[in-house]
Amino acid sequence: MVFEEKMIMNGEPDDVSHLFGYQEEEEEEEEEEDMVDPLETMRQKCEEAEHCVHTREQLEQCETRVGSRSATQEDCTEELFDFLHARDHCVAHKLFHSVK
Template sequence: MGLSEFFSTFIPTVYADEEEQPVEIVEEEAPAAEEEVVEEEEEEEEEEEPEDPKEAIMEECAKQCSSLKHHLDECNERVENGSSENCIEEFFHFMHCADECAAPKIFAATK
């Protein structure tokens, strides 16, 4: 017994030459107008979520880390002017500062 014969005992073989069976499409009746209005109101209620305070908090904390932001901006200018360096180190320092500032405020805002 070969390997393919062994697997064929567990897995059926499908050939591309077989004709496909036509699929019947069953149309459902449209729901009543009253049901549509109720569903729309429920969807609107579900879609209304409180605003995420993270963006505002991160902007405030970015202002507190202005010296690191200045170093990142200077590095970005050098890269735009043809420097072969990257600004990963400056970016990580800036984001670490902003995250350290924002994390406790964000967790306090999410209850």
């Protein structure tokens, strides 16, 4: 063990495992597939549904209206909540059928 410590201290290669009888296990690099969140997939599909498209349009109209004014107290919270409610209502009916 003193020999190995001298090799490490003297700048010799760091791999001294062969001196101890250890064999390095070669790790196989496996390319992992990107996991797709089923919730995100369902949300995207539901945003294309008729009711969600309608509430999305209302939200965008509100954002345009509020953005065009310099001094307004109006915000689009109600429209945002309407859109999120419509989307999540659609997702709730579809998501658990795809979960294993």
